[in-house]
Amino acid sequence: MATFETMLMVTTLSGLVTGVGAVPVLFGARVSHRVYDAALGLAGGIMIAASVFGLIIPGTEQGSLWSVMVGVFVGGFGLLVGNRVIPHVHTEYKRWRGHGGATDEEPTLDDRVRRAILIGGAITLHNAPEGLAMGVAFASGLEEIAFVLAIVIGLQNVPDGFAFAVPVSQAGMPTWRVFAYTTLSGTVPQVVASVFGFGLVAIAQGVFPVAAGFAAGAMLAVVLREMVPSSHGHGYADAATAAFLVGFVFFVVVDAVIGA
Numbered sequence: 001m002a003t004f005e006t007m008l009m010v011t012t013l014s015g016l017v018t019g020v021g022a023v024p025v026l027f028g029a030r031v032s033h034r035v036y037d038a039a040l041g042l043a044g045g046i047m048i049a050a051s052v053f054g055l056i057i058p059g060t061e062q063g064s065l066w067s068v069m070v071g072v073f074v075g076g077f078g079l080l081v082g083n084r085v086i087p088h089v090h091t092e093y094k095r096w097r098g099h100g101g102a103t104d105e106e107p108t109l110d111d112r113v114r115r116a117i118l119i120g121g122a123i124t125l126h127n128a129p130e131g132l133a134m135g136v137a138f139a140s141g142l143e144e145i146a147f148v149l150a151i152v153i154g155l156q157n158v159p160d161g162f163a164f165a166v167p168v169s170q171a172g173m174p175t176w177r178v179f180a181y182t183t184l185s186g187t188v189p190q191v192v193a194s195v196f197g198f199g200l201v202a203i204a205q206g207v208f209p210v211a212a213g214f215a216a217g218a219m220l221a222v223v224l225r226e227m228v229p230s231s232h233g234h235g236y237a238d239a240a241t242a243a244f245l246v247g248f249v250f251f252v253v254v255d256a257v258i259g260a
Contacts, residue, residue, distance in 0.1 A: 004198060007138040010150045011131055011194040017154035018186025021161020022179045025169050033234035036159055040231035041240035043156040044223045045247025050152065051216040051223075053255050054145035055133060059216075062140075063209025071213020072220070075129060079221040127157070129218030131190035135197025136211045148254055152247075156227070157186045 059068040130153045137146035165182045173181070197215065201208050231240035 006143075007135060007146070007194060007198050008191065010138075010147065011134050011191050012187060014134070014150040014154040015127070015131075015157065015187030015190040016183055018157040018161035018164075019179055019183030021158045022165035022169075022182035024162060025165040026175055026178060034236045034239055036162075037231040037234055037236040037240040038243040039155060039159055040227045041243035042247040043152050044227040044231070045244035045249075046148070046152040046251045047156070047219050047223050047227075047247075048244075049248045049251035049255070050133075050145065050149050051219045053252060054137065054142065054149065055212040055216040055219075058140070058142060058145075059209040059212035063206060067209040068213035068216075071210040071215075072217035075214035075217030075219075076221040077217075078214075079129060079218045080225065127153075127160075127186055127190040128193040129215055129222065130156075131193030132197040132211070133215035133219055134190075135194035135199075136201055136208065136215050138194075139198040139201035140208050140212070145255070148251060152251075153190070157190075161186060 056068055056072065059071070130149070134146050134149050134153070137143075137149060161182045164185050165178055168181055169178045197211060200211055228240075228244075231237075231244075
C-alpha cells in the first residue's frame with residue numbers, strides 16, 4: 001500500500017495543474033478549438049480505459065461483480081444528479097463566452113461573478129470522483145494505475161482551469177487572485193476526495209470493490225456527459241476521436257506492461 005504522504009503529494013500536484021489553464025487568460029491568449037478538443041479526447045480515452053482496466057476489473061477480482069456494479073451505478077447516477085443541480089461546465093462556458101473570449105453581448109459584473117461561481121461548482125463536482133479514484137487506487141496498492149490517473153486528470157484540469165479563469169478574470173479580479181482561485185478550484189475538491197477514498201479503503205475491509213465501482217462510474221459519467229460532447233461540437237470531432245483512441249490504447253498498453 002502506498003503511503004498517505006505519497007498519495008497526498010501526487011493528488012495535490014495533479015490538482016495544482018488546474019492553475020496552468022489560467023495562464024492563457026492572464027496574458028489575453030486564445031486556445032484553439034482543435035487543441036482543446038484533442039486534449040479532452042486524449043484524457044477521455046485514458047479515463048475510460050482506467051475506469052475499466054484500473055478500477056472495475058481489479059474490483060471484480062477482489063470482490064463480487066454485483067458489488068462493483070452497484071458502485072458503478074451509484075457513482076454514475078450520482079454525478080448525473082449533480083449535473084441537474086450544477087450546470088454543464090463546458091456548455092455553459094461556451095454559451096456565455098466562447099473558448100477564445102469573443103461575444104456580441106457584454107455581460108454585467110453580476111453575470112460574470114455568477115458564471116465563475118457556477119463553473120467553479122461544476123469543476124468541484126467533476127474533480128471529486130477523479131480524486132476519489134486516485135485515493136482508492138493508492139490505498140488498494142494500485143500505485144501504477146494511480147500515477148497514470150494523476151497524469152491524465154492533470155491533463156484534463158488544464159481546460160477546466162481555462163473555463164474557470166475567463167469569467168473570474170472578467171469579474172475584475174486581480175491577476176494573482178485569478179490564478180489562485182483557478183488553482184484552488186481544482187486542487188481542493190480533488191485532494192479532499194482523494195483523502196476520503198484513501199481513508200475509506202484503509203479502514204474498511206472489503207470496501208474496495210464498491211469504492212472502485214463508484215469511482216469508475218463517476219468517471220465514466222464525466223467522460224460521456226462532459227468530455228465527449230464538449231470535444232465534438234467545434235468541427236474537430238475526428239481529431240478528438242483520434243486522440244481518444246490514442247489515449248485508450250496508451251493506457252491499455254501501459255497497464256499490460258506494468259502487469260507483465
